[in-house]
Amino acid sequence: MIWSNGACFVVNSQFAIEHWNDNLSQFTGMTESEVLHRPCHEVFAAQLFTGMDFCQKSCPLVTEAGHTADQPTLVIIPTRYMGQQLVQIHFAIWDDPLTIVHWIQPVNRDFKPVIPLTPRQQQIFTLLAQGLTRRDIAQQLNISLSTVNTHIRRVCDMWEAPTERHALTRFMRMQGGNPANSLPPSSS
Numbered sequence: 001m002i003w004s005n006g007a008c009f010v011v012n013s014q015f016a017i018e019h020w021n022d023n024l025s026q027f028t029g030m031t032e033s034e035v036l037h038r039p040c041h042e043v044f045a046a047q048l049f050t051g052m053d054f055c056q057k058s059c060p061l062v063t064e065a066g067h068t069a070d071q072p073t074l075v076i077i078p079t080r081y082m083g084q085q086l087v088q089i090h091f092a093i094w095d096d097p098l099t100i101v102h103w104i105q106p107v108n109r110d111f112k113p114v115i116p117l118t119p120r121q122q123q124i125f126t127l128l129a130q131g132l133t134r135r136d137i138a139q140q141l142n143i144s145l146s147t148v149n150t151h152i153r154r155v156c157d158m159w160e161a162p163t164e165r166h167a168l169t170r171f172m173r174m175q176g177g178n179p180a181n182s183l184p185p186s187s188s
Helices: 022-028 119-129 134-141 145-158 164-174
Strands: 007-011 017-020 074-079 083-095 098-108
Touching: 007 022, 022 074, 022 098, 119 134, 119 145, 119 164, 134 145, 145 164
Parallel strands: none
Antiparallel strands: 007 017, 007 098, 074 083, 083 098
């Protein structure tokens, strides 16, 4: 058994929840009996700011073990009574047997999630962040330059960003400064 004065949960080597404390129950609205032994990605369901799933069947914390500095510390989680909430996540990983302890700290109770980008918008902004020109992006994604321009303009409008640079800066901050971590698969 684990005791903590903060909201926490523990998953085992099968990524099933073994412990879900009262503080986390109060925050999420989900009781321990509802979540025990269920896959953590189905229950915790954390997402990045862009709407891309952080929690998945193959846990990114394990697949990136040793590279944890690249992992986002701010994620969005669903709650039963307060909607989506922005939280800071901390974790500790034991490897024998595999056990992951997650500590959750709410960041802003009045959080309003951003409108997520489409996979194509994700691709375009990831490539912009890597320094590609709009023309290079069009060639790489096998789409027209006007399509690239339209996607960039729509993201700027959606985020009320006055320039592409403002939108790109916001995108990079939402990716924790490393947009390559969330490049969606190509749709072509």
